[in-house]
Every structure is written in structure tokens, then in C-alpha cells.
Amino acid sequence: MKSLFARDISSYLAVQKAIDIVWAKESRRLLERALPQVHAAIAMHDVDLMSNTLISSLIDKVADDLMEEAKKECRGNIMKNFHREEEKALIPMQDLDSLTTQLHQHPCPMCDKRALSVEHRGASWIAKCTSCDAVWPDAPVSLPAERYPKLTQVLNQLNLTINVVNNVNNVNNVTTVNNYNGTGSALEYHADFSHDGLCIFEDDEENRLFVGSLQGTDMRLSQYAVYHFRNRFHCSKTSKRWFEFRGHCWHEDDADVTYKEALGEASFLQGFYRAASHFENHPIQTDEVKRKAKALRKLCVCLEDGKFRERIVTDSIAKFDRLRPNFEKRCNGDNIMVFTDGVFNFDTMSFGPGSPDIPVTMCVEQPFIPFDPDNEHVRFLLHFLEDILPDPGVRTYTLKVLGLSLTLDTSQQYFFVWTGSGGNGKGRLLGLMEKCLGVYYQSIGPTFLTSKREDVNQANEALMSLRTTRLAVFQEPESTDTLQAGIIKSLTGEDTISTRENYGHQVKFTPRNKSLLVCNEIPNVSESTLAFWRRFRVTHFPNSFVENPVQPHERKIDYQLTKKLDEAAPYFIGILINYLAKYKSEGLPVPTAVATATDKYKDSVDKVKEFVEEHMSRSENEKHVLEWKDVASAFAKHYGKMKRDTLRAELAKHGVNYANTSVDGDKFKGFLGWALT
Structure with missing residues (x-):
């Protein structure tokens, strides 16, 4: 091997001496493999290339399985001292001679920002704030080697790596040279971080984009930011609408402002602070290292400037859109319902967490409560339903219909009508549905059904509201009005509807809602055809709730009913999902009472x-x-x-x-x- 370096024996001897000082035979083999590149770097007076070559060859010496064991012990040490942390969220990252781990649940005791990292170096640990540079405690805390053997072994090896490089530099007395142009002023500096071995994130793609973003350009910064926040933010390029994923669905409330603020959060900036700190605390302070440290510290300052972040926000729009190009087209089109604690899938009849990959922006403001027949609120609701719908067949039919109205299933193509004199419980039942469905429930004026069709080019807010509605309720038309059969058929026939909202673009969609007309007396209908009557289903509510019941169909009024229903309302969806499951297994046979009520109305308007x-x-x-x-x-x-x-x-x-x-x-x-x- 010595013959390879006959041209420059002093360079070879310098490196060989450094190896002999600090390393054993096994590591010498790894270093000798890197000697040709080291020799070339010394010959060119390129101390940075020489240092990087030596460091890479030595760091590779730490076996993957040993490093994993060391990281496991590292997490255990952190959990012992920072109890509120979640161990799975702790990700030790390897720097040159240390392991650095970002904390998530413990703010800095000085600035109160969540920018605290624990640094394990040598045989000790200390916590540092990447925002205010404070350290805690005042001095590093020693690591017991018997308790953390793998961690101690890895940290010692990483420390020896730096000693090798320092010895090489000391033996050769290599210095760096600053380059100037003819006028004596410094040339414009352009840092290249791609060969520095920075490893801030375990995700290789995120780490690659982060290293690229250290250039500080809008394009590179937005590329990294979009990837980093890909499951938290989205923007649609055409409409410029911004969305933020919170809880279990997407939200549109000022998400662009939130994104701009997120770019200045400590959790986002900590990677840049760590990169700057890496070069500022680098054990080999060449001019190149100092320039990089200065450039990164300047970038950290820029990222805290609101106007600078606005440019990144603007440059992110098209990139977010490319990640989810069909977001708005698919939005709220999945057969699911979002609750405050998860998502219920009506296709699989299962409950689980939400996903950013499902474009949904609508959520009912209650937790999911499964059906429990022994629950007192459930028993109360079932008793209430028995009071207003005493016929078991009609009651089961109605609950199946309401369960079906939770979903996007429109295969039945029915137009449902609830009728009966006042004070019979229809309104109370609708109040329950509105509390359960929330944004999926839409009350629409009766003129929607009784007025003749408008020009499709005219704005129609009521029709537009059906795009996201699950249950559309039309209340109390005048008895002298006439139901327009053509409109009812278009609502129930899965036809494509064209309309637009005020000052908006023309939109085509297929209604996926269930339509329900509620009235004391059903108005006349514009036509009496088979196509119309096969869609029409009438449910009669026979009972009345009065102060002094006398007749068989009369029941005692309960003045506390509203309060009781409000308390029990969150449990109603569980009942409806239970009846939806019955619908899926039994279908929706029409009870005799419903068929009779429908025929009676049909005859009355024939x-x-x-x-x-x-x-x-x-x-x-x-x-x-x-x-x-x-x-x-x-x-x-x-x-x-x-x-x-x-x-x-x-x-x-x-x-x-x-x-x-x-x-x-x-x-x-x-x-x-x-x-x-």
C-alpha cells in the first residue's frame, strides 16, 4: 500500500500516524480504504474534502444494529428524565459525534417554546433550546455505562471519529485558503450542503428536500414545506381554496393564514436551527464551515419574517395541488360520516380514524356512540318512537329510512312524505335528525317543490345546497299549492342537475340526498303517472299529544320532552346505524299502513x-x-x-x-x- 503514496510519503505518514494514535486494527482497515481520496485532498490543500472523507469512512463503521440499540437506549434515557414525552415520537438523529433528539411535550424553561432537544455526546447528555440557545441543566449529566452500554459504545466511536480528523489536521498543519477576486472583495458565496452528510429526518425524501431547502430559494423552501406539511395542508390551484387537516377531516377556515404561521412554528424551524448549530459547533472550523453556519443562521432569521414566509405560501399553491389534483372534485364524495373522534364508513360499517387522503370537509359535532340497547338514553328514545309511531312495521320502516339518510345510498329512489295533524311528534323527530346530522341536514322552503323549474342558468342557492346534503326536508307547503312532479322525479331519479350559486360558476352534480316532505295536508300534484307514484311513499303519524287525552290516538303531553330529547340526541345516530344494518340485511319492504296511506293520497289527488x-x-x-x-x-x-x-x-x-x-x-x-x- 505504501507504494501507492510514494509521491508524497509525508502525507501518507501523517494520516497513518493519526490512525495509529486513536484506532485499532479493525478500524484502520476502514480508514486505509479511504486513504487515496484523503491523499488527493491533502495534495489539493482541500481540508474540507479530506475531513468529510475521513468522517464518512469512520461513521460507516457503526453497524446498523448497534446504532438501533443505541437509539433505543437513548429514548429510554430521555423518558427517564422527561416523563411527558411519548417514546414512539422520539427520533434520535445522528450528528457528527452525537445523537440529537427533538422533544415534543416539554417547552424550553427560558423562552417557553417547544424547541428543546436532548443532545447525547461522549458519555453525557444535556438539553438545548434551538430557539434561544439556552441549555439545561447547567452542566452535562453523565451516562452510567453499565445502564446504557450500547449508547455509550456508539458515542465513544463517534467521538473517536472527530479525534482522527483533528489529529490528521494537526500532523499536517493543513490550513484553508480564502479566495478573492481581483478587486479584493469576497466572491458571492453559494453553499452546497448536499455532501455534508446532514441527517435531520429519518424519512429519506424529507431529508433530501430539507437539505435542498438550505439554499434558501422560494422554490426549494416551498418544495420542502409542502412535503413536510403534506398531511396537514392543501390548496386547490384553480379556486385558491386552502384547507387544513385537523381532527379527522379537512377544514377551510383561514387555512392559508395557518399555513403561513406553521412555517414559523418552532417544530418546523427546529431542523434549520439544528443545521445551523451543526456547523456553528463543528469541531473543525474551516472557512467553508463558518460560511455555511452564517448562511444558515441568516436563513433562520428570514424564516421568522412574515413577508418572507408569504412568498413560500404563494409558491406552495401549485405544489400542494399536484399532490392531490382531484381534491375538490372528490370532496365529500365518500360514503362516510366524520365525528369528533373518528370516521364511520357506511360501506364497511366500521369506525376508525380519519385520513388526509380522504377529501372530506364536513363533520358532525359529536363523538360516535355505538348502539347500546341497555343505555337509559337509548331506551328513552325507543320509547319516544313507540309513542309517535305505534305500528311496529311503520316504526321499523321509518328508522330504516332515517338510517339510510345518513349515507350516500340513493338506490331506493323514493320521495318520502310524513303527514298527520299538528302535535303528533313529526317536528320532534326532525329536531333529533337535525341535531344528529348537523351540516348534513338541510331545511328547504316548500316553494322549491311547488314552483315551476327555473332556467338552469339562474342562480339557485337551495339547489346548490343539495350537493352536500344527506337529508333534505321540505316543510309545510300550502294546501292550495301543487307539487311539481318533474322536480320530485329529478330529485329521486339520480339525474344530473345543472345549477350555480350566486356569482358562481355553473356546476353539474347528481343529488345523493334523501328527500322528505313534512306537512299536515299533502297538496295536489301536477301529474298522476306511474313514474311519479312509484317514487311516492306516505307515512301517517296517527297520534296527538294533548293536555287531557280522551281519544285512543291521544297521548299525554310531556312539557320536559324537549330537554330530554336534547340530552339523548347524541345516542340517536347509534340507533339509526343499527337500523341501517337491518336495512342492509332485510331490505326496505313497504308496510301495509304506508302502502294504504300512499294509495289514499293517490286517490285524493287523482x-x-x-x-x-x-x-x-x-x-x-x-x-x-x-x-x-x-x-x-x-x-x-x-x-x-x-x-x-x-x-x-x-x-x-x-x-x-x-x-x-x-x-x-x-x-x-x-x-x-x-x-x-
């Missing part, structure tokens, strides 16, 4: 049936011809106009069949054997 019964009769002359134009005119006079084909089809349902034929050779268009009365 204009054509009423017209046939009151204004038409069989003619004594079987060959008597009643012309179409006379029938259409008579119907329009009493009930208003109806489309020709619709009226003919409805008349046929009641045995009045239109014919285009001839009688005794005379052609006619009308009804044979019928007459107007």
Missing part, C-alpha cells in the same frame, strides 16, 4: 279519476261516440290542461279507452259508448 266519476258516464247507446275534443275541453274546464298523451293514458286506467277507428263506416277519434254528464 284528477282524472274524479273527472270520470263526476263528469262522465256510460251511454245507453253502445255505439254513441264521444269525441276527443269534447272530453279534452271538459277536463280543461274543471281541472286545467293536461298533455294529450298523458290524459289519454290516465283515462285508460279508469276504463275510458281512446280509439281512432270507425263505426258503421264512419271514422271517429274519441270514446265509444261514453257520454259527458
Whole structure:
């Protein structure tokens, strides 16, 4: 090997002497492997390259399994002295000759910022604040070697690494040279940190982006910040809407301001402070090291400046959007419900934590409480439901419908109607639903159903609200109003709707809500067709709550009912999810009472049936011809106009069949054997 260095025996001897001073035979083999590069560095008077080469070869000597054992003991030592920390959150990071660990639950005793790190070096530890540079305690605390054998062994090896480099420098008396231009002023300095072996984060990608961000440019800083905060913040490029993930879902309330503040938080800045401290406390203080330390300290100051951080915020928008390009398109489109303590998935019927990968911004303001039939609040709610819906079949049907309204499942395509005289409990039950569903519940004025369709280009806030609604409730239309069948069919038929909000863009969406009309008397309907009636389901609430009940359908009023329902409301969702599970296994068969109530209403609003019964009769002359134009005119006079084909089809349902034929050779268009009365 000596022949390799015949050109510069003094350089070889200098390095060899340093090795012999501090290291044993096994480590000498590792160092000798690095000697060609060290020799070249010395020949070029490049002390930084020489030092880095020696350090890398020696640090690699620490085996991975030994380092892991040392880090485990390191965490144990921290937990012994800082009890509030969570051991899993402690991540010891290797510097040149030490292990540094960021604390999360203990603020600095001097500045009260959460910027405290524990540094294990040599055979001792000490806590340092990366914000105010305070140390605690006043002097390093010794580590008992018998209690922390692996940690002590690794720290000793790292310490020997620095001794080797210092001995090489001392033996060779190598110095660095400052470069100047012709005018005597310093050249513009550009630091390259990519070969310094900085390891601040265990995540390789985050560490790579962090090292790049030390250049201090907006692009590099935003690249690192976006990756660092990828599961906490998001911005959609087109709308410029910012979101922050808190709890178990995303929130939109001033998230851009929060992101700007997060860039100045101690937990974000601690990496930059550690990098600056690394070079400031580097045992080999070359000009290059000093320049890097100064540049990083200046960057730390810049990151604490609000205007500087605003540039990073602006530069982050497109980068966040690339991480989740379909965020707004998918937003609130998953069949889940977010609670304050987790997320319930209706597809898997399971409860668990939320995830930033699920774009949801809506949350019910209560914890998830599973169904417990023995709970006093659950028993009270079930008793209340028995009072307002005494028929077990109707009660089960109604609870399945309400359970289904928690979800995005619209496969049933029904339009539900609750009817009955006042004081029958409909309003109380709706109050429970509103408390449970919160933002998923939407009360809409009756004119939405009774007014004719608006131009799709007009703004319609009520229609826009259906984009995120699970249960849309239409309350108390006038008995003289007319329900528009076309609107009801579009709400329940999974049709694509086009509308826009005030001053907004045109939006297309498919309603995923369940629609419920609540009224004492059901208004007339604009058409009576099979397509309409197959969607219509009427539930009658038979009981009334009065002061002095006399009739069989009357119950004693409870003036404390509102207070009791408010206390029990958080338990209602558990009941509904229980009935949703029954729906999934049993389906939604229509009870006889619901079918009867629906048919009764259908007959009451069947204009054509009423017209046939009151204004038409069989003619004594079987060959008597009643012309179409006379029938259409008579119907329009009493009930208003109806489309020709619709009226003919409805008349046929009641045995009045239109014919285009001839009688005794005379052609006619009308009804044979019928007459107007």
C-alpha cells in the first residue's frame, strides 16, 4: 500500500500516524480504504474534502444494529428524565459525534417554546433550546455505562471519529485558503450542503428536500414545506381554496393564514436551527464551515419574517395541488360520516380514524356512540318512537329510512312524505335528525317543490345546497299549492342537475340526498303517472299529544320532552346505524299502513279519476261516440290542461279507452259508448 503514496510519503505518514494514535486494527482497515481520496485532498490543500472523507469512512463503521440499540437506549434515557414525552415520537438523529433528539411535550424553561432537544455526546447528555440557545441543566449529566452500554459504545466511536480528523489536521498543519477576486472583495458565496452528510429526518425524501431547502430559494423552501406539511395542508390551484387537516377531516377556515404561521412554528424551524448549530459547533472550523453556519443562521432569521414566509405560501399553491389534483372534485364524495373522534364508513360499517387522503370537509359535532340497547338514553328514545309511531312495521320502516339518510345510498329512489295533524311528534323527530346530522341536514322552503323549474342558468342557492346534503326536508307547503312532479322525479331519479350559486360558476352534480316532505295536508300534484307514484311513499303519524287525552290516538303531553330529547340526541345516530344494518340485511319492504296511506293520497289527488266519476258516464247507446275534443275541453274546464298523451293514458286506467277507428263506416277519434254528464 505504501507504494501507492510514494509521491508524497509525508502525507501518507501523517494520516497513518493519526490512525495509529486513536484506532485499532479493525478500524484502520476502514480508514486505509479511504486513504487515496484523503491523499488527493491533502495534495489539493482541500481540508474540507479530506475531513468529510475521513468522517464518512469512520461513521460507516457503526453497524446498523448497534446504532438501533443505541437509539433505543437513548429514548429510554430521555423518558427517564422527561416523563411527558411519548417514546414512539422520539427520533434520535445522528450528528457528527452525537445523537440529537427533538422533544415534543416539554417547552424550553427560558423562552417557553417547544424547541428543546436532548443532545447525547461522549458519555453525557444535556438539553438545548434551538430557539434561544439556552441549555439545561447547567452542566452535562453523565451516562452510567453499565445502564446504557450500547449508547455509550456508539458515542465513544463517534467521538473517536472527530479525534482522527483533528489529529490528521494537526500532523499536517493543513490550513484553508480564502479566495478573492481581483478587486479584493469576497466572491458571492453559494453553499452546497448536499455532501455534508446532514441527517435531520429519518424519512429519506424529507431529508433530501430539507437539505435542498438550505439554499434558501422560494422554490426549494416551498418544495420542502409542502412535503413536510403534506398531511396537514392543501390548496386547490384553480379556486385558491386552502384547507387544513385537523381532527379527522379537512377544514377551510383561514387555512392559508395557518399555513403561513406553521412555517414559523418552532417544530418546523427546529431542523434549520439544528443545521445551523451543526456547523456553528463543528469541531473543525474551516472557512467553508463558518460560511455555511452564517448562511444558515441568516436563513433562520428570514424564516421568522412574515413577508418572507408569504412568498413560500404563494409558491406552495401549485405544489400542494399536484399532490392531490382531484381534491375538490372528490370532496365529500365518500360514503362516510366524520365525528369528533373518528370516521364511520357506511360501506364497511366500521369506525376508525380519519385520513388526509380522504377529501372530506364536513363533520358532525359529536363523538360516535355505538348502539347500546341497555343505555337509559337509548331506551328513552325507543320509547319516544313507540309513542309517535305505534305500528311496529311503520316504526321499523321509518328508522330504516332515517338510517339510510345518513349515507350516500340513493338506490331506493323514493320521495318520502310524513303527514298527520299538528302535535303528533313529526317536528320532534326532525329536531333529533337535525341535531344528529348537523351540516348534513338541510331545511328547504316548500316553494322549491311547488314552483315551476327555473332556467338552469339562474342562480339557485337551495339547489346548490343539495350537493352536500344527506337529508333534505321540505316543510309545510300550502294546501292550495301543487307539487311539481318533474322536480320530485329529478330529485329521486339520480339525474344530473345543472345549477350555480350566486356569482358562481355553473356546476353539474347528481343529488345523493334523501328527500322528505313534512306537512299536515299533502297538496295536489301536477301529474298522476306511474313514474311519479312509484317514487311516492306516505307515512301517517296517527297520534296527538294533548293536555287531557280522551281519544285512543291521544297521548299525554310531556312539557320536559324537549330537554330530554336534547340530552339523548347524541345516542340517536347509534340507533339509526343499527337500523341501517337491518336495512342492509332485510331490505326496505313497504308496510301495509304506508302502502294504504300512499294509495289514499293517490286517490285524493287523482284528477282524472274524479273527472270520470263526476263528469262522465256510460251511454245507453253502445255505439254513441264521444269525441276527443269534447272530453279534452271538459277536463280543461274543471281541472286545467293536461298533455294529450298523458290524459289519454290516465283515462285508460279508469276504463275510458281512446280509439281512432270507425263505426258503421264512419271514422271517429274519441270514446265509444261514453257520454259527458
